[in-house]
Amino acid sequence: MDTPPRARALADTAALLADPTRAAICLALLDGRAWTAGELARHAAVAASTASGHLHRLVDAGLLAEERQGRHRYLRLAGPAAAELVEALAQFTGAPPVAARSLRAARQQGELARARTCYDHLAGALGVAVTDAMTARGLLDDRHGLALTPAGADWLTTAGITVRPGRRPAVRACLDFTERRPHLAGAVGAALCRHAVDTGWVEPRPDTRALRVTPAGAAALRGLLGLDW
Known part of the structure; x- marks a missing residue:
């Protein structure tokens, strides 16, 4: 039996946030600011080239919005609905806060x-x-x-x-x-x-x-x- 289109679309969106790097990027952007691609790469502790591929996927899916100013590329959450999705999913992790090391x-x-x-x-x-x-x-x-x-x-x-x-x-x-x-x-x-x-x-x-x-x-x-x- 074929999977209903809406169910497949939901699964595809969920799969985007199933990757730790993309999840880290989206969580960082909950501060409401626009970040450069380089800043997000450093935050997620990945190479700039690796972050670029993840950012393209998130932009293409409509979760992130991209703005360019000269040579700089800025990214932010696409809007309140995207932020609410990320925040809501974070509630279901059930993971205790990571103990502070300093x-x-x-x-x-x-x-x-x-x-x-x-x-x-x-x-x-x-x-x-x-x-x-x-x-x-x-x-x-x-x-x-x-x-x-x-x-x-x-x-x-x-x-x-x-x-x-x-x-x-x-x-x-x-x-x-x-x-x-x-x-x-x-x-x-x-x-x-x-x-x-x-x-x-x-x-x-x-x-x-x-x-x-x-x-x-x-x-x-x-x-x-x-x-x-």
Whole structure:
């Protein structure tokens, strides 16, 4: 019996991420930035020629998007749907975190667990705490899947958070990799993260997805959501 076309297409997509090098590349790009092919090769610990073949396959499959600026080639995840696919698959690994082999690695793991980006929204303990606080205050409704309430829409306006129009859902629950509980994704999650960075509530840590909550951010979180951070 012939395999249904949709099942074959699903298997082909899953096979792309079954390779450790391609998986490492996609996980790195969850930081939302565009990386050069050379940077991704070094991150995945493979030769540039080897990375190039993997990158071509991911671009051809629509998981990555490519941009060229002069002699440089930049790659990023193709969009929120691609990021959500990678993050969702990461939840099913069941593997415990790799033990840190140095004080620096242990510090970086702790920073990532405390506050980080998940593509374009807040994650880690910070992302979960914000989502819980918004739900407790009636800004989000989680009774039938996560939804923004009218009070939540008013809160966004009052806080000066602008949600960009688009085709993605307004809100979506994303299972947090370290907390194992949902954090806020979707257009509202992206807007909240963008506002936090633009206003200096959080500062990205160098060469990592980790974020540092600034004193201004701690004051904002306390005033807007009653969080002590």
